[in-house]
Amino acid sequence: MTAHILDGASLARSIRAEVGRRAAELSAHGRQPGLAVLLVGDDPASTVYVRNKVKDCEESGIRSLLERMPASTTESALLSRIRALNADPAIHGILVQLPLPAQIDARKVIETIAPDKDVDGFHVASAGALMTGQRGFLPCTPYGVMKMLEFAGTPLAGAEAVVIGRSNIVGKPQALLLLQADATVTICHSRTRNLAEHTRRADIVVAAVGRARMLTGDMLKPGAVVIDVGMNRDAQGKLCGDVDFDSAAKVAGWITPVPGGVGPMTRAMLLVNTIEAAERA
Ligand code: GUN
Numbered sequence: 001m002t003a004h005i006l007d008g009a010s011l012a013r014s015i016r017a018e019v020g021r022r023a024a025e026l027s028a029h030g031r032q033p034g035l036a037v038l039l040v041g042d043d044p045a046s047t048v049y050v051r052n053k054v055k056d057c058e059e060s061g062i063r064s065l066l067e068r069m070p071a072s073t074t075e076s077a078l079l080s081r082i083r084a085l086n087a088d089p090a091i092h093g094i095l096v097q098l099p100l101p102a103q104i105d106a107r108k109v110i111e112t113i114a115p116d117k118d119v120d121g122f123h124v125a126s127a128g129a130l131m132t133g134q135r136g137f138l139p140c141t142p143y144g145v146m147k148m149l150e151f152a153g154t155p156l157a158g159a160e161a162v163v164i165g166r167s168n169i170v171g172k173p174q175a176l177l178l179l180q181a182d183a184t185v186t187i188c189h190s191r192t193r194n195l196a197e198h199t200r201r202a203d204i205v206v207a208a209v210g211r212a213r214m215l216t217g218d219m220l221k222p223g224a225v226v227i228d229v230g231m232n233r234d235a236q237g238k239l240c241g242d243v244d245f246d247s248a249a250k251v252a253g254w255i256t257p258v259p260g261g262v263g264p265m266t267r268a269m270l271l272v273n274t275i276e277a278a279e280r281a
Pocket residue numbers: 049095096097098099120140
């Protein structure tokens with residue numbers, strides 16, 4: 001078997017086009033959506049991520065406000081800036097790029113963002129809303145993964161889904177979203193005893209551990225849908241996911257590439273959340 005490729009780049013393009021239409025509609029009524037992006041310090045990876053987010057906004061008709069603050073910024077200065085943006089009616093979404101310098105408590109920063117502007121979906125109110133099935137903002141990566149599963153026409157009700165990874169921003173919300181869609185969900189992690197025993201039973205596997213090519217074809221059920229959230233560098237410095245693509249693609253029914261899979265979808269869902277925030281405002 002050779003898997004179908006789940007092309008995140010192409011799906012993200014169509015989502016951005018739809019966001020563009022919704023943004024134009026809001027702008028026509030004098031309510032252009034606005035996203036504030038705060039970058040503290042000059043971490044090279046964060047700088048690239050933030051630049052891409054701003055570029056996505058421009059292309060979709062969302063106004064972006066990029067604020068760069070020095071690495072020496074105090075926690076109270078950052079919190080004051082967030083409170084001002086919370087009160088700014090032209091700003092519908094606030095994103096503080098992580099990681100933050102050591103003197104700043106990231107949890108405190110996230111909880112200071114108004115929940116109705118929490119387009120990252122990281123606020124405890126957003127997590128609580130997801131947990132209890134209420135309206136909030138979904139974290140962009142698991143939200144994007146659900147869109148990819150929908151696009152692939154993957155039946156979720158009653159399906160065996162295995163999520164590898166238990167982070168607050170991917171693994172845990174991913175498991176809750178799959179559960180909400182009536183899948184039977186197993187969360188595996190670094191202390192799971194026999195990972196392959198779980199993954200071989202799975203109709204859907206979402207790998208979000210951050211270990212290069214750890215999920216191999218022999219660990220999969222034939223025809224499984226394999227979603228690779230990983231973004232790693234191998235020993236040769238080559239970009240790769242958590243899934244060993246070559247062996248997995250021989251067994252899976254659908255598989256996401258790295259790059260060009262989940263990454264573009266994460267970026268697209270940030271725009272969707274921002275539009276949602278502006279429409280709700
Ligand atoms: N750093 C890496 N990914 C993300 C993300 O999705 N949101 C924020 N705020 N910071 C990040």
